[in-house]
Amino acid sequence: MVSSPEEEASESLKTSKELHGLDDYIQMGRYVLLVCLAAELLILPQVSSMFYMMYAGAAPRVLSCDSTVFDSQLEGKEICFEIDRIGNCSHPNFRYQFKSINVEYNYFCDTSKSVKSSISVQMFGVLFGSIVFGQISDSFGRKIGSQVASIGMLVGWLIVVQSRTLMHFTVSRTIVGFFTGGSISIINVFIMENIPKKHRMWINMAITWSPNMPIYSFFAWIAGDWKSLAYINAFMCLPGILFFQCFIHESPRWLITKGKIAEANRVLQKQLRTSKQEHLIHEDFEDNLHLEYAKTVKQNTRKTKFSYYHLFVTPRLAVTTIVLAYSYWATSIINYGVLFNMEKLSGSIYWNSVYTGLMRYACNLSFGWADLKFKRIGRKFIHTSGLVIIVISLSIVVASYSLHMNHEMKDIIRYSILLASSMTSQIYIADGIVANELFPTPIRTIGYSFLQLWNRLGVVCSPFIFYLADYWLALPFCFMICFSLIDTFSFECLLPETKGKHLVEHMPPRDQWCFARGKAEEMTELDEEIKEELNPLEIVRI
Template identity: 50%
Template sequence: MDVETKRLDDYISMGRYVILICVLAELMILPQVSSIFYMMYAGASPSLSACGEDLTFDPELDEKEACRLYHQLASENCSTPSLRYEFKSVNVEWNYICENANIIKNSISIQMIGVLAGSLVFGQLSDLYGRRKGLLGTMTGVALSSLITAKSTTLVHFTVIRTIVGFFTGGGIAVLNVFVIENIPKRHRMWINMVITWSPNFIPMAVLAWFSADWRTLTVVNAIACVPGILFCLIWIRESPQWLLQRGRISEACEIMRRDFECSEESNLNDVVEKEYQLICRDGSRKKTLLIRSSVLFR
């Protein structure tokens, strides 16, 4: 391939730095998965176990029938029933049972609005200020807001803070996917995105939930899970050369390509980068990541 047809992507090959990018992706995907599916555990509905000392609900009893009996007996000194659960969710702690459990579902819907908003906002911010800063900002935001979630005293407080967690999580999902695509070889993108994805992380997420046992502990664990990714990004990861090129920072892009992507022997790298920057300016390709970002949440 001659200089006229080469692009910056053609200089990215499988090597040490690409492996570091893959490790970063995995370290950041686990907290993202844990945050998105957190309410699967934190919003789990318990079963009615007993109502006072006189009535014990059969574990095989249909939930609707158990709730019907509970409402019949609520006026007869059974306002606080005993509950059966494997994970102490917000439903258990704040007594959102039977029909009241629908309030938790409304809370989840509100939290998802934060995810969508974060994807849009941080997508634009990462275009303006850099992918690396976007990753660090979103992961730090998820960690801090998750810690604050553990201090929630009401469902309203919980929903507001969890919406903020969703805001940073959605932003992190959008920025990470663009960053990974920009920093791995074209020929390896498909299999890397199939291997380093959400599905394998459901197992460690379930393990974390099992050991946590309650929603407050789990949100603290989720915050701690953000720390390795943040530290790894600070120590090992550089800004995306593609983003630097789009911002006209050609010398920095070339330096990262030579040092981290091991392109030191490519004598025509500067010419290729210069030509690609001219192409970006001519075609208005600075907006090319918009289509990627808009499809990231629905892949």
């Protein structure tokens, strides 16, 4: 049936009226799938960098020390207690699953703390990379920032394999960490800006680190030693660099924020044509983009150079920033505290990593499906349910040590700890989505990089939490339980549910700011000028 000109005009007007913001042009289609594939190709190198020390920093098990042979039933820490009692171990005999830095340079028991300290230094690189690339991304664009970070990671890995001492290794790994932090801080924001709001949760649950853990375990098993694995890590950076350059465009949101309306128009139309959604390109398409930019200008985006202190200019932004920063910090303590001490668990280090990845991914897909299917299951439910499971799992571990049943229950302890580590994945995802949904576009990348700073501070602290085992083997897990309980109550009580909400495009009005209010009067004249710019565009929309 052929539509009449009147019906077509009516449908066009209807479509125009239904489109109220940039979010309405971001629809599920082929280009969104390309963004997801690009994200996966960039996430695998991120995983390879962040989990590298799980293998390269794995402490060997000491089978014997000079003439003393240790009971095979003892835990690694208990063997170290025996070595301390002996007082000297000049000729240790190791058993290891992966030839790590520890094995190559003879670090074990107390001396292995030097490697754990090295991990903390390396994570400072990730921390600073998150800060620096947050600014680079907001100033020069998501795509340029991401490509620079990926190329930096590739070069960094080639430097790592040239290491001859632990000091050289730490410096080169810190360089890799710097660019890794940059890649992480950019790609998460880029994904959120280029996927439909309805599909944010399940896409972030599906395209995540978890399914890459078994893949990386396989690469580590093939490599067998830290140098070969570093070469593999360098190679894994190439596909993402090439794919991103050839098939992915700059974020239209960023272009509009910077006033590059013509380029945003061109990029958005390319994306819609790639997804065969040309029907969204109507006669007032570019006017809507101008309207988005005009609103941005009205909220001082053009006049203000945003920085980290803008995350605290209103009470609501300050609370959001503090709660999410703590959540990232606490979650990283749990996650990386376990991962960087994976060799202390019974069983294969490779299979433990595989089990962790599979459990994470199964939970991610389940919650992603539930989020899409049930309106009542939102960000807060997913976040809190993960923390509840962590508290229960780690309580079982603490109880087993309290009852002196850690040898009999070693398998239960193993799977309980792996389950707790697995649950951190959905907490990270929920935190990331809530952050992107609550932070306004002008400070979204800065906000996310600030959270990544606290995330990495947690990673920096994580190797040290197991030093508490020198006092009692279960003490690290007691602290993890306390951190989780604080995270649960602060997130539930202080943050709003954001499921189904539009991304916040503009900063709060100046009169709501707690500081820099003196500039509010300067904006009065500008507001009057902007009203003249907004009025004709709003008439077109009406």
